[in-house]
Amino acid sequence: MVAPAFILMFLLLLGPLLGVIALSFTDYQLGSPSFSWIGLSNYQDMFGDRVFWLSLRNTLTYVAIVVPAAVALGLAVALLIESGGSLRTWYRTIYFLPVMATLIAMSIVWEFMLHPQFGLINGLLHGIGLEGFSWLQDRRTALYALCVIGIWQALGFNMVLFLAGLVSIPRQLYDAAEIDGAHSAWARFRLVTWPMLGPTTVFVVVITGIRSFQVFDTVHVLTKGGPSKSSEVLIHTMYIESFEFFRSGYGAALTVVFLAFVLLLTLVKSALANRGVHYA
Amino acid sequence: MTPRHRSLVWSATRHLLLLCGAVFILLPFVWMISTASKPQTEIFTKSIHFIPQTFALWDNFATAFGKASLWRFLVNGVVVTASIFVLQVLIALPAAYALAKLRFAGREVLFALVLFCILIPPQATAIPVFLLFHQLGILDSYAALIVPFTISAFGIFLMRQFFKTVPDDLIEAARMDGISEFGIVWRVMLPTAIPALTAFGIFSVVAHWNDYFWPLIVLNSEHLRTPPLGVASFRNEEAGTNYGPLMAAAIVIIAPLVVAFLLAQRRFIEGITLTGIK
């Protein structure tokens, strides 16, 4: 009964996972008849490559901007929605829309919004007397424009997770806080909401982190990593190396780096989960 | 200030802040619809106006459907996502049942493997699976789009957790009635699991309808393109000239899921937040 599932699991998940690690120690190129083991050569190449470091730095910058912003905004929106009675469902629906909309299609919309001459954003900036940018074509702004799209897309998902977390906080704790003298909304937030949301927050941060590390769609459609590698990110580099230059071995080494970061985030999560963010 | 005033001020502030955010969220959607309704001449102007002077939505739709095989992309999307989901269920359900309700040697080890596999990001296995499919000669086919996702460790995990909550009595009663173990999976467990399966279905369909990375890697032929790939290639062909039809195409691509979401919001939010567990 478990046989089909586990055969496929070995064939399509575990095998390839081991395969990608093994591959990173070879010089295999798609189509070449043979390959040889070259040890850490791929990694040496990688660490010596300026593009890799740029790509890593951009990915980390992207994560460092998108995660705090999407988490904080998601929490803020969830708190605002939860704090009042009216129009809850409406707001929830609106903020969740970007999660549902195919990111590729919406990237194209964003591209037009960010259009240097006819875009909405520059038009609005012009309206208040500011000079616009060629957002996606300017190396100073391309990565940050992608960050904004990333935040736009991730916010609603985080909001829904926080809403679920907020609903599960017992009402009586707020009553107790009120009786104990937590007068201000801030005091109640500090005493009850924030600590009770601890597990949810850790969770949302890690999920957003992992997803941000995987950023690819927007980059590939909008900037192709450019201009001059200013928005090059890890998975995009991996894609180019593996599937456009067919340097499978080198691409595998990049994948291993990506995996290491995802693993790190997962470890952070379980470490925090065991350190008593969870409680009865 | 009286408490009544205070709550009024707070309520107004709340709506103001949420509306500002909502504008940021909705702006691309509004602009997409607005642009898709404008003729070429209105799109390429410096002045911002949301309501088109000449309503050209139908023309733009017609152009989009004429220039790109949008129908084809949509059909491909349906075929691929539906096949993936059906196969995922066929493969995951028996495994989930066995892991939840049957006793056999190595069960704990297998379950640990499932938990581990949930953590593997799809990008990590792309290269070896691509090479494998290259060897098998099935790149650039429906099979290449579907097969890698037939196994969903997350699906096994989710259904196993659900089956755990089904009382043993139900299964034992079925065995007493002479139903085989596979019969139990499909005739006893499956009907009880409909809510969990719906949530998983929504999760799976949304993920694969929107997937761009894998189809991009394995596809060449135009007639196999999934919706995201289709709209991206349409954009590359138009190369920033024909925004009206392009926006119309974007509307067509996101419409199925967005409409379904608006009709069954609660279920969709449940289904999508499942990824929370992932």
Added chain:
Amino acid sequence: MAKIELNGIRKTFDQTAILKGIDLAIEDGEFIALIGPSGCGKSTLLRIIAGLEPQSSGEVRIDGVQVDGIRPSARNLAMVFQSYALYPHLSVFDNIAVPLRMRRHSALARMPLIGRLHPERGRTERGIREDVERVAAQLELAALLKRKPGQLSGGQRQRVAVGRAIVRQPLGFLFDEPLSNLDAKLRVHMRAELAQLHRQLKATFVYVTHDQAEAMTMSSRIAVMIEGNVVQIGTPAEVYENPRDIRVAEFVGSPKINAMPGVIREDRGLEVLGRQLRLGTAAAAGRCTVCVRPERMEIGPGPGTIAGIVTHLEHLGAEAFIHVKVDRIDLPLLARVSPDQQLPEIGSAIHLGFSDNAVRAFDAAGKRIDVAVPARSERVREKALG
């Protein structure tokens, strides 16, 4: 110490009236229990006293001061919740310290990180420590101060909740079914502890419960609430012996009081199940209900007794209950007997009687009606039964 007065408290929620005009004066230092079936509005009333919910109309006064619109914490009342509502991320010490920190530290000193730099903070914190430790010693929590609520037993959590309430020495205490999450044994134990605590603190206790045993054993007065009204207020004995309303009679007492359909005749005589009682009343003629507590039922044949069939026996060790099916009543009548007496067989015929002073009669609207025994007939009947 506080006197709490409620005047004409009404509460409507979505057009449903939950409280329909409550007037209640709770004396300084009194232990009053609000009891009633679930949904009677007792918890809502408690939350209105606490200030957690605004009333639709009416006023709450504490020590003569109207407190409507005053924040819960400023009313100087403490509350113990059904689920204890302990902060799960804080240790026992910190849980008990919360109300003191909220009061004694300025908002600035409570800020994360920078609060530590506040000059006054150290001294205030020492005072808080002393107070928390004093309360912990009083409640035998001293050894548990570093634990988190998740690591405590139900009884210990309960004590922490009480500790958090008493540490700031409030004017009064509000309890919202505080024992309902404990197992039966612990509940009896905590009952004694709470009663003891009340004697020690001499503060006003308002105690909401649906468990009449708690109300009967701990409180000095009981207010019985039914469908949004306080139907009767009195000492536990008064409420039990002299219910003013049939709903009170039926709610208080376990097992439930026996209710038999009766008639007040035109000549002011009283009939039950077609038998004439030697009781008379001043009330108007019509249908009525005659109630007798199970322990006042007497077994044995005699004039005017009620014949029935034994359907069930409950032997509880210290007492036994006989269930008797009687014509024209759906529910069996219950009689409490001493277990050392020979119990009848199930299915056997039996006669039930009761003395005249055991009768509590209620009119068709459920209001208590006074019944009196004409002096000359009483002796005769007692002889007949004896």
